[in-house]
Structures are given as structure tokens and as C-alpha cells.
Amino acid sequence: MEQQPREVKNPLWTKDFTIITVGSVISMLGNVLSGFAMGLLVLDYTKSTLLFAVYNVLYMLPHAVMPALSGPFLDRFSRRKTIYTLDFITAGLFVVMALVFAGGYFNFALLAAFCVILGIIGSVYRVAYDSFYPLLISEGNYSKAYSVASTLETLTMVMTPLSALIYNKVGIVPLFLFDAVTYLIAAIMETRITAQEHYIDKQKENRTEARMGRQMVADFKEGMRYLWSEKGLLAVAIYFCFSAFASGTGQTLYLPFFKSTFANGEYIFMIVWGMSSVGRAIGGGLHYKLHLPKEKKFAIALAVYITINLLEGTYLYAPIPLMMVMCFITGIGGVTSYNIRIAGTQRYVPDEKKGRFNGAFGTIETVGMVAGELIAGALAEFLPIRGIISGVMGLTIIAAIVFIGGGKKAVSRIYNTED
16 A cells, blocks of 8 residues: 655754754843843832833833834845844843943933933834744644744743842842843854845835835835734734733733832732733643634634633722732733734734734734833822722623624634644
8 A cells, every 4th residue: 555655844943943042042031131120120219100111111112113113124235134133232232231330320310311222122022023934834844833932931920939039138239230131142152043035035026116114104104004904913003002002001000000009019029920920931832732723813813812811800899819820821812812813913914914013913913012011100199009900801801702703704814823
């Protein structure tokens, strides 16, 4: 009897994929250490929820502008070079920050200025990374690759307790120096990536003789037209604007709530939300091994969107052990919906349009997040934090039902796909 040829599976862990994965983990470790400590520094120095919200907004504001501006650029020029160049710049910036703060020059305005610069760099880097990463994934491995990315990103959050400990013991300067070293190592590694960026040649064919500024404006308009013409992508983007609004609300209010409600509240906050990280890590590991049936992905994602917002809208009313369980569930659900959404959209969008799509999507998300941070910070001055969060999460549930559920036909074409 004639034997059927064995199916040959492409390896996920190629040289380029390994480099981008290890490099991003190294830089994320340092970023988590300094990022959480900077938030504690602002709260300790200002004693104000509103100024803490302003600090968060200053970091996020560039994410509302730069992705849309940089997306067209990153569709025409090397995303690889952009990634490692920005990592080199970030390493140098953290050295400067360490020297300035070691000299005792701290004030809120100076920290805010650094925050804006980091926000500009981070917003461009995110679009470049999100648009370049899919090019390093071998065919048939999208879900596995994004499971690896989300799991490793979650595992780096174990550095958060260490961040609080180091900050409380020795201050912010050693964390800045550690961050500089991690970004330098990541940048050096990323220069070794050899993947060809063929989308650049495709875009050269469409390039007009217009000046760079006009070309970028034309590309931006074309990207927005593309998003508007794709009803499924547009529905996902609108929902995630609401979801980002909820995230901005939570990021602004969770830590102040725990610090004001419990003794050593920042540590209780880390323990409770650490269970979300545990859930994400376990969920990511499961998705690396398991294969979701493609016809169920849309239904799973919608159910998860509703469940996560329901849990986050009520968990602050629960005792701490139940809070931990609820956060664990949100962690597993979050990594599940993330893998479905990111793998589906990045498969769906052509390589030569990924920069523009990711830039437009990032801008829409950031507008929602900044609005959530500002409104939450202002409302928390005179309204109870738990009530604000419950109301916002309820609004996000409605958005999931209206935009994702209401756009089922178009969204399922994106979500219900094979690798």
C-alpha cells in the first residue's frame, strides 16, 4: 500500500525568532523593574492620585500620535533597524536619567520630561516590533509564537516585587542603570537578525514623487481608509478603544486603592495582580500545546471579553483570597483573547500594510487609555474608586456586545482562521 507523505512542520525556533524573543525578554525585565518603581516614586513624592494620573497620561500621550505618524514610515523603511536603533537610544537615556537622579536633581517636571521622551520612543518601537515580529514567524506557527510572547511578557512581571523592594531599599538610580544594561544587550542582539524585509520593495513600487511629509500624510490617509473599509478590523479597533479606556482607568486607580486601603498596600497589590500574571503564564503555556478549533475562536473571544470586564468590575468588593482567584481567571482569559486577536489580525493584514494598521490601531487604543486615565484621575478626587471602576467595566461589556457581537460576521472572518 502506498504511504502518504508525512507532513513537514516548519520549526518555530529559528535563529531570528530566538533572537527577537530573547532580546525582548531581556529589555522587558529592566523595563518592569524601573517602570513600577517610577510609579511608586511619583505617588510617594506627590501624594496625589491626580498627579499620578497626569504622569501616566504624559507617558501615553505620544502613543496617541506617534503610532499613526510612524506606521507609514515603518511600511517603507527597515523595521529591524528601527528596533535596534531605538533600543540603543533608550539605553543611553537611562544612563542620563541615572546620572541626573544620582545628582539629586529630582522634581516632578523633570521626571515628566523623561516620561514623555520614553513615551515617544516606546510608541514608535511598539509599532515597529508588532509589524516586524510576524515576519519572523514560520508558517503555521502564529498561535504558538504569540503564546510564547505573551507568556514570557507575563513572566517578566515577577520582577515587580523585586522592583518595589529595590526601590524601597536603595532608590531609583540602580534600577535605571540596570535598565540601561538590558536595553543595550537587547539592541546588540537585534543587530544579528537577518530576515529580509520584502515589503519595502513592494512599497517602493507605490511611491510617488511627493516629498516625504506629503507621502507620509498620503500613507496615513490610505491606512485609515483601509481600516475604515475593513468592517471586522474596525469593529475590533473600536471595542479595544473602550477596553483601553477601562485599562487606563484600572492602571490609574488600582494601585492608589490598595495603598490607601491596606497597610503595605503596594505589596498586596502585587500579590493580587500577581495571580493575573500566573494565570497568563499558565494560559500561554496551554495555548502553546493546545489547538483551539477555528470555528470557536470568535465565540471564545467574545465570552472572554465579557467575563474579564465583569470580574474586574467586581473584584475590589471581594476579600483578598477571592480577589486572587478572580485575577487568576482574568489572566487565563486575557492571554486567550489576546492570542486569538493578535494572531488573527496579523495574519489578516498584508505585510506591506501592517505598519499602518498597527499604527492606527495603537493610536485608537491610546486615545481610549489616555481618556480613561484622565477621567479616572479626576473622578477619584471626589468619587469612590470602586464605583468608578465598576461603571467603566460595565460600559466596556456593552461595547463588547455591540461592536464584537454585533459585528460577528466580519470579525469571525478574522478570528476564525487557522495558522
